[in-house]
Amino acid sequence: MLNIILLGPPGAGKGTQAARLQATRGMIQLSTGDMLREARASGSPIGEKVKAIMDAGELVSDAIVTALIGERLDTCADRGSIFDGFPRTIAQAEALDHLLKQRGETLDSVVVMEVDDDALVERIAGRFACAYCGEGYHDLYKLPKVNGVCDRCGSAGFVRRKDDNEDVVRARLKAYHAQTEPLIDYYRRQGKVSTVDGMADISAVAKEIDQALTGQGAKGVKNRAKTPG
Ligand code: AP5
Ligand code: MG
Ligand code: ZN
Numbered sequence: 001m002l003n004i005i006l007l008g009p010p011g012a013g014k015g016t017q018a019a020r021l022q023a024t025r026g027m028i029q030l031s032t033g034d035m036l037r038e039a040r041a042s043g044s045p046i047g048e049k050v051k052a053i054m055d056a057g058e059l060v061s062d063a064i065v066t067a068l069i070g071e072r073l074d075t076c077a078d079r080g081s082i083f084d085g086f087p088r089t090i091a092q093a094e095a096l097d098h099l100l101k102q103r104g105e106t107l108d109s110v111v112v113m114e115v116d117d118d119a120l121v122e123r124i125a126g127r128f129a130c131a132y133c134g135e136g137y138h139d140l141y142k143l144p145k146v147n148g149v150c151d152r153c154g155s156a157g158f159v160r161r162k163d164d165n166e167d168v169v170r171a172r173l174k175a176y177h178a179q180t181e182p183l184i185d186y187y188r189r190q191g192k193v194s195t196v197d198g199m200a201d202i203s204a205v206a207k208e209i210d211q212a213l214t215g216q217g218a219k220g221v222k223n224r225a226k227t228p229g
Contacts, residue, residue, distance in 0.1 A: 008113030011120035018084040028076040031084040057171030110187040113198035131157035
C-alpha cells in the first residue's frame with residue numbers, strides 16, 4: 001500500500017495522473033480542489049466561505065483543507081492514497097505528516113511534475129470535463145472519441161471550471177511558486193522526491209510515474225536514495 005503526493009503547478013496533470021493511478025492500482029485519489037468544488041456545488045457553509053478565494057486563484061486556509069483531508073483519509077485504509085493538490089503549504093505538509101503518523105502510516109513518495117509556466121495556460125484554457133461523471137478532456141490533447149459524447153458515461157453535457165481563465169491562472173501560478181514550491185525542498189530533505197517531465201504526453205508521463213513508484217509496492221517504505229533534478 002502506497003501513500004504518494006503528486007506535486008506540481010496548476011495544469012501540471014496531477015488530476016489526470018491521479019485518476020489513472022486510481023483506476024489502475026485501486027488507490028484512492030484525494031483532491032482537495034475536487035472536495036472544495038463539491039462543497040461549493042452543495043452550497044455548504046464551507047463552500048460559501050471558499051468561493052471568492054478560489055475564484056481569485058488564492059489558497060484556501062490550511063485549517064479547511066486539512067480538515068477535508070482528515071475526514072477522507074479513513075476511506076483509503078488498505079488501498080493507499082494519491083494526494084492531488086494537497087499539501088500546498090509547509091503547514092499542510094506538517095499536518096499530513098501528523099495525520100499519517102496517527103494512523104501508523106508513512107508517506108512513501110512525492111512525485112514532482114515539472115512543466116513550463118507558458119504551457120500551463122494553454123493546457124488549462126483547453127480543459128473541460130463531463131458534467132455528469134467528471135471525466136476530464138482537453139480541446140487539443142484529449143477530445144471525446146465521439147464528438148460531444150462522454151467516453152465514460154455517454155452523456156452529452158460538459159463543463160469548464162470558473163477559475164480556468166488567464167488572469168486567475170496567473171494568480172494560481174503565483175501562489176504555487178510562493179507557497180507550494182518550497183515543499184519540494186521539504187520533501188527532498190526526507191529523500192522522498194522523484195521528478196517527472198510533465199511536458200511529455202500523458203501516456204509517457206504515466207510511464208515515468210510508474211517507474212518512479214516501482215519498488216515501492218509491497219515493501220512499501222523504501223524510497224529512492226537518488227533524486228534527479
Ligand atoms: P486544484 O483543483 O487543485 O487546481 P490546481 O492545482 O490549480 O490544478 P489543476 O486541477 O488546475 O491542474 P492539474 O494538475 O490537476 O491538471 P489536469 O490533470 O487537470 O485547486 C483549485 C483551487 O482550490 C486552488 O486554486 C485553491 O484555491 C483551492 N485549493 C485546492 N487545494 C488546496 C489546498 N491544499 N490548500 C489551499 N487551497 C487549495 O490537467 C490539465 C489539462 O491538461 C487537462 O485538460 C488535461 O487533459 C491536460 N493534460 C494533462 N496532462 C497532460 C500532458 N502530459 N500533456 C498534455 N495535456 C495534458
Ligand atoms: Mg486537478
Ligand atoms: Zn461522463
